Amino acid sequence: MNGRDGGFRGATGTAAVLTGLGAWLPPRRVTNDDLCARLDTSDEWIRERIGIAERRLAAPDVSTGDMAVEAAARAMASAGVDAVDALLVATSSPDHPCPATAPWVAHRLGLPQVAAFDIAAGCSGFVHACAVAAGLIASGAARRVLVVGAETMSAMVDPDDRATAPIFGDGAGAAVFEADSPHAEGALGPVVWGSDGSLADAIVVPAGGARGRHERAGAPQGDFFVHMRGNEVFRHAVRRMTHAAREAAARAGWRIDEVDRLIAHQANLRINLAVADALGIPADQVPSNIRDVGNTAAASVPLLLADACDKGELKPGHKVLLVSFGSGLAWAATTLVWPAGLAPRL
Amino acid sequence: MTFEQVKEILTTKGGLPAAPIAPDASLASANIDSMALVVLSMQVEEGTGVEVSEDVLAQAATVAELAELVGRYAEPRA
Numbered sequence A: 001m002n003g004r005d006g007g008f009r010g011a012t013g014t015a016a017v018l019t020g021l022g023a024w025l026p027p028r029r030v031t032n033d034d035l036c037a038r039l040d041t042s043d044e045w046i047r048e049r050i051g052i053a054e055r056r057l058a059a060p061d062v063s064t065g066d067m068a069v070e071a072a073a074r075a076m077a078s079a080g081v082d083a084v085d086a087l088l089v090a091t092s093s094p095d096h097p098c099p100a101t102a103p104w105v106a107h108r109l110g111l112p113q114v115a116a117f118d119i120a121a122g123c124s125g126f127v128h129a130c131a132v133a134a135g136l137i138a139s140g141a142a143r144r145v146l147v148v149g150a151e152t153m154s155a156m157v158d159p160d161d162r163a164t165a166p167i168f169g170d171g172a173g174a175a176v177f178e179a180d181s182p183h184a185e186g187a188l189g190p191v192v193w194g195s196d197g198s199l200a201d202a203i204v205v206p207a208g209g210a211r212g213r214h215e216r217a218g219a220p221q222g223d224f225f226v227h228m229r230g231n232e233v234f235r236h237a238v239r240r241m242t243h244a245a246r247e248a249a250a251r252a253g254w255r256i257d258e259v260d261r262l263i264a265h266q267a268n269l270r271i272n273l274a275v276a277d278a279l280g281i282p283a284d285q286v287p288s289n290i291r292d293v294g295n296t297a298a299a300s301v302p303l304l305l306a307d308a309c310d311k312g313e314l315k316p317g318h319k320v321l322l323v324s325f326g327s328g329l330a331w332a333a334t335t336l337v338w339p340a341g342l343a344p345r346l
Numbered sequence B: 001m002t003f004e005q006v007k008e009i010l011t012t013k014g015g016l017p018a019a020p021i022a023p024d025a026s027l028a029s030a031n032i033d034s035m036a037l038v039v040l041s042m043q044v045e046e047g048t049g050v051e052v053s054e055d056v057l058a059q060a061a062t063v064a065e066l067a068e069l070v071g072r073y074a075e076p077r078a
Helices: A032-036 A044-051 A064-079 A102-108 A122-139 A196-200 A212-218 A229-253 A269-279 A299-310 B004-013 B034-048 B063-074
Strands: A015-025 A029-031 A054-056 A086-090 A115-120 A144-151 A170-182 A192-194 A261-264 A317-327 A330-337
Touching: A015 A299, A015 B034, A029 A032, A032 A044, A044 A122, A054 A122, A064 A086, A064 A102, A064 A144, A064 A170, A064 A299, A086 A102, A086 A122, A086 A299, A102 B004, A115 A122, A115 A229, A122 A144, A122 A192, A122 A299, A122 A317, A122 A330, A144 A299, A170 A299, A192 A229, A196 A229, A229 A261, A229 A269, A229 A317, A229 A330, A229 B034, A261 A299, A261 B034, A269 B063, B004 B034, B004 B063, B034 B063
Parallel strands: A086 A115, A086 A144, A261 A317
Antiparallel strands: A015 A170, A029 A054, A144 A170, A192 A330, A317 A330
């Protein structure tokens, strides 16, 4: 179905069309200076090195599912719908190892018995989930799919690790996709995605899973938090995102100089500038919100879409290239023409 | 690779401010952190096909030494 002229399309040529966007950020702002009280780092270092000034952290009694509910309700209101056929939650910080977070989110949204499941593809999870939604719609399994990216990264990050604590933030974003013509504005285009499990340990939470469970009792506390080999991740992120984005644009039939906006996972400002530079897309066509929210993992792409649309940086008719990369390693890219009349609920 | 070429990569591709990047400056005082070295190493690899790790580049004491080190890797060997 991943045809030369566009994405996941069923026998009837049905595409997944973006009709609603929602976002929710926890109210607590944590500045770089706040972090410096316990970490050996500086506001200047964090701003220059990763482009972050502050991030939002959820209160201890607020979970990924809670934030997902808030963002999803806003996306449904934005789309003007009160029911969906499937709900996907992309997250690397689920409320529990078991069960998945999505059924509880569906329950809280008043969507009883809807198909609901999680997608674990790290920071690339939302774009992966969009691809799955497109497949569900193309196959006829669903006409309307709610896709949420939600993360409580503060539950995964060692607050005393200066390599990761300044980077990550909490939040949730959501989108509604509905079946329509592949030629409609807002239709997801071809998907280019992949993985490289040989680098599974480049971004990893070493303990707490099935592997190494016999050593769990003696594992150092830090092994239950995310570990990241930053330089290696930087190198692969730039290469994989550049390649996937270029390929997705080509499969959509777009020249790179026709791309109006590059929406990239907000991992690190310097990664995104390097990707934009390698693609030949001017920096002023690459919206970013990492300064204000940090890296929110699977929530980053929908949060940025909502923010950029709200600020008028995404305009109807814009050719938009989406690209993401994260643990796995996993990456994904797709395209859409920004639809008219989309009003995100923030 | 000359000092000027290395400086050009670090400022245009690595996003570093130009002023502190002087030949005698240490990598730290020139703001050349490990991420900037990754950018430099990727540019060398793209230009020449030669892989040089940021750990090797980080051994340079000054920017001039860094340029010399990159040159040794980037230029065709006799």
